[in-house]
Amino acid sequence: MNFAAQFFYYTYQSDGTPWTAGVSESEEYDPFWQRWDTAPPDPTEQHPPQCVLDTPAPLSPGVVDSVTHPQESLQCLVPNPPLPAFHSLVGLLLRLALSFILLFFCSEEQRIGGERKNSALLDGWGLKDGSVANGCLAHRATPIHPERLKDFGEEEYLDGDVRTWEAKVVVQPEPQLTSTPKHAIKRGGEMRAPPEPEAPPEAPPETPHETPPEAPPEHLRFEDISAAAFKIQSGLQKSPCTYSRLSKHYGMEIFLKKEHLHYTGSVKERGVLYILTSLKQEQQRKGVIVATDNNFSMAVSHHAADLRIPVFVIIPVGGSPARLRMYRDYGAMVISYGSTPHHSQNHARHLAKENDYLYLEEDDSAVYMAGLGTVGMEIYEQIPRLDAVILPTGGNCRLLAGAAAALKHIDPHISVIGVEPEDYPILLRSLKNDYPVKELYNSPNTKLYGDLVDPPLGGHAFQLAKKLVDKVISVREEDTLVAMLRFQEYERSTVDAEGAIGLAAISAGKLPELKGKRVSVVVSSANMELGLVRQCVERALVLDDQVVRFMVELGDLPGDMAKLLEILAREDIRLHSVSHRRHSDRFHLFKAQVECVVETWDKAQSSQLRNTLSEHYPSLCWLDR
Template identity: 40%
Template sequence: MYVMMCQQQQAPSSSPAAASSSPRVVPSSAVKASLPKHLQHHQHISRQRSASTGDYIANYITPDSGNSTNSNRMPAEGGTGGTPDPIPPSTPPTTITTTTTMSAKEEALFDPWCDPKNPRVLNFQDVSAAAFKIKSGIMNTPCTRSHLSNLTNMEIFFKKEFNQYTGSFKERGARYTLLMLSEEQQKKGVIAASAGNHALALCYHGQDLGIPVTVVMPLVAPIMKVQACRQYGANIIVKGNDIGECREFALRMAKEQSLLYINGYDHPHILAGQGTMGLEIVEQVPNIDAVVIPVGGGGLVAGVALAVKALYPHVKVIGVESERCASFSAAMKAGRPVYVKAESTLADGLAVPMVGVNAFATARNLVDKVVTVKEEWIAISILRLVETEKAVVEGAGATALAAILAGELQELKGKRVVIPLCGGNIDTTVLGRCLERGLAADGRLVKFTVTVSDRPGGIAELTRLLANLGVSIKDMVHERAWIRSDIFSVEVKVMAETRDFDHWLELKSALEARYQQLRFATPNSIH
């Protein structure tokens, strides 16, 4: 298996002692021999590809020299000339120095693992090392052909990360980061700020590895997730109105109690852990043409793009964001992570106002395209997955599929495409709303107001018309007092279910032919 090559190399460590010496690099011949036969040719090609496709990760090994190289030098943000090398992920944060004097507050909130002045660019060796370290504690999730392939005219494969024990891909990075702690730090513990999947993953694997975990969760965090984290034996602190306030509190607490703060989407070991999904994808689905990945803070797209492009440089890596928080698109335009306003979205797991500095530095030359999708298409995707795949997936996990259903990726028609369904932790009440929103956007749940005669048989005539058309009435309310028509009329508000959009058009035509006062409420329809 591809991860066996890691047995011959030293994985990067968080401990200063381990990081004081350079990581051992496997000779190129050994790496090639350790890969499956169908990957050996592409591993050779990946070392030859041009800088335009990101050869800084491809040339992680100089042929026959055993020396690590990095041909794409990322300038430090805010620097004054020159192009210094990014700090390698194995360097301990204690060695990082900044030339800018920070205020007391800035210093208290500074995360040395995610320094915008010194972004860390990962290489393929980091991901392969992570794959070996976590393989005994993480599920190799299935990647199966989807029933939606015929509908989309693509050969779609779903990587079902919602099958992980805590329901998301976040377990990969969380476990690897915990495994990379020094013995001293394992005793002291770690801390994070999260309201969702990162918290669950960290708490579960912290309990499994015997490492104390503290999570600061906002007041608006779902009670179900708060209780689940507590059941894993973690110290849960509910404080702050949003995740930003939680982060500030967690960073201060980390410094006061010598805890390691773990950024859920930008810590270098988190990125390396998430990238192991990419290694599984290329092994499970041969001859892929593209991988379409949801993008929030950028950790998943950075790790997967790194793994896939190193082995298959021709494979397209496409990121998808909600239009209500397009932080990665903004970063690509600006050339660096920038702040954007994060609005309320069904894909709440992607609502990160600024992408991670390490994630962006790693992914910027590897991601071929980034698209945004409307909320209606995210709701449609959740609905389609329930109906066709019998899979309950949260909004963030369904966002990549939304781009395909919305027709944003026409160039992938006839191609073999892999989509990670990266999380299934959705509240049951929210799921119900998402399904209703999806039905409405699909033209299968309609709402209209019609004025009918208030004489005996008036409403019965309306219901008979709907029954003859095969329309199912879900709700009906009539109003007599607050209408402007004559006193012998009644206003009826109806919510009904149709088979599809064409059926809705048939209903609309029949009602318009029979009633003069008619209003349809069809907001946010995709048609």
């Protein structure tokens, strides 16, 4: 009690206010955190007698660990000092009570901070230079919860109270058990190991049940095709699938899926529209660029302009003026560059890299094939009780793969048949070799077949075709031209070789197993220049025996030419051209050679004309086609 009275009397003035020696008015003062080594008050002023607290010097971490009970001695310079006034004692008691209340009802963060400070002192961590007072460091604990320390990146924000260290657990390696050493037997100066006893034959271990490897994820799913059909329905009309008058000629119910009636005349609008609508808005704002003169580029030009996406088309110098005008009408910016398609493609990639355009080319991505596969869903919806679907293929195998993925998922009993040119049987060769062939050594008629031989065969499209397609056949060029002629005669429509190649397989008799069944033929394209259309029609008329050419020898007498024309008129034959040439040969001195080109209705009329002319003119020469 005497010690407490002397402590309070020394600490507080006679009026009950604490000493503020060594602390300015601008600093926060707390007597419980006051350092005991501060300067004593001015000796000129009247102060109570001073008590000296013997405090040991600052301890190092090693010394602090060994200290358990610090000893302190108090020496009073003036014995039995007088007690302060009554109001001073009341103030001291109130302040003491308030201090105990704050001690028990302080926040959790302050209690944890104080405990951490004391534990750091006892453990030897975080010691600072300065004297020790009442078993604590002179520096005040930081009132920050340890969980919040991660919000501070530097030590200076915590006044040096944070120490980081790494805890590394070192595990001693387990001792390896060695085999028992064998006793050596000395025989004839040699050290030999005794023979090991023969172990009984062990039963063969049971083969554990092996888990089959997981199948790789499918490149194209039916869910992707359904999503594509839903997304493109607002920008693309559903093409008709109508019954054809050719069904009676070939003994089967033929339904033509007229994809050539789209705005750009190609089925590729489906895949292109799904690609463009799947782009991010940032890429749509920057634009796209293409560098091929085919149906894919025309579809990109039209739908990109329709979606307000900037589109650029790079075409080699010397391209067809009609094609250039068509791209501009669709809304594309056309740039002529280079002398070959390879130069144009390199320039397009360079522009795309510099201006952040998206370079588009026809590939076997899942997005593109999902858009093309929507044609299979529409065919199944439009034709009930369908038996088979015939699609064009070749290097452009993506339409076949996408449609097969949709049809086989809906009804596995539907036969999917692919047809490719005989001059470019790349899919048949790939199926035979069991890997996609990139290029063939023979050179097909690229002007006629166009997209069927232009893009290389992709790996994903080949795997889908190998898994889902039932049959792949090839047709001759002559059969394709005749099929183009059949479209003009019976369907009143002009299609190109890609659009007519499916019907060519039927007209050539390559699919006899489809007799009496319901078959859908996909007419995929109708983009062909007028000059090429005229040449194809003329050639097809000759192949179909509707235009024939023959040569006969007539006499040099008046009226011989009139007799020939009378025979043609009697057979209801239309004459296209006549070529009359005289011979100087002595054996045909009075003879003339006449070559005629005539038009017939069909093969039957052509055969009848040939028989009639053979009766009147033994020298008839029926010229080959």
